[in-house]
Amino acid sequence: MSAAAPTVVAAGRDLFLVRVARRRDEAIDICSFELVDPAGKALPPFSAGSHIDVHTPGGYVRQYSLCNGPADAGRFAIGVLRHSDSRGGSIDMHQNVREGDLLGITGPRNNFPLVPEAQKSILLAGGIGVTPMLSMAEHLSAAGADFWLHYCTRSIERTAFRSWLSAAPYAKRVSFYFDDDPGRKVDLRALLSAPDTGTHLYVCGPTGFLEFVRSAARDLEWEEGCIHFEYFSPAPVDAAGDTDFEVEISSTGRVYRIPAGQSVTTVLARNGIEIPVSCEQGVCGTCLTRVLEGIPDHRDTYQLAEEQARNNQFTPCCSRAKTARLRLDL
């Protein structure tokens, strides 16, 4: 990739350039990339569980968790799974990003922070969901905290960062589980059998894995406030009760009806109003649009909870409305 444009604003946040200092194959279909400032300057600080938005050479915007510990300043390390059902972003990263290339990124942001008061932390990773857990484990280990990392994958060949974890000072606090090894399968119910209010559970992985853990934790009477999830893909939404609503375009006063089952971006595009989109799943923030009146029904995983609570912007690619009409700053 050649040098991209200088700093611009994307989705309301500053986009800046980083250089790919190192690229490495970590497991089948998983690469890691180490990103540094092109001029050798410091990168913005971050906390464990943070992610960055990467603007790929092909124009996709994808979120990747930072793997390195927050104390490991000067670089951002990410791991990228080449999804077989990729909409393009992960394939673009695998095929077109090489050492020395420049990439635009925004962030870091943290939708998945550790709870500082936790007496014990259980980190439960499914596949590529290990990436934020690596940063958490690094941080918790450096802080001398009580934690355990349980890492579940389909097979040892698909287990990224195994050498990192095996050589880490906290290696004894890491357990590996492989679906294809009957002797190394995870027993979630045993792992989660002793909930208590001082123990916090962090879960990241494919949606099916997250839902399985969520259901097991609920059955075992974990308190909701002690369980923390990060979805790589959109959080599951029950759309059964969706109804029509209206959006008003503030610059023209025109009003459009958004039927159940159709997105705001789709309806507006059909009427000649193009809002830039990328993921169309509420993950990347590309479509973020200001809301001047009305209350959105947020269905994105892009905004922080406190940002959603302000109700002054929403992701029209997937979010809907709690009020009969939203007036949009368009």
Ligand code: FES
């Ligand atoms: S297009 Fe990605 S959040 Fe809407």
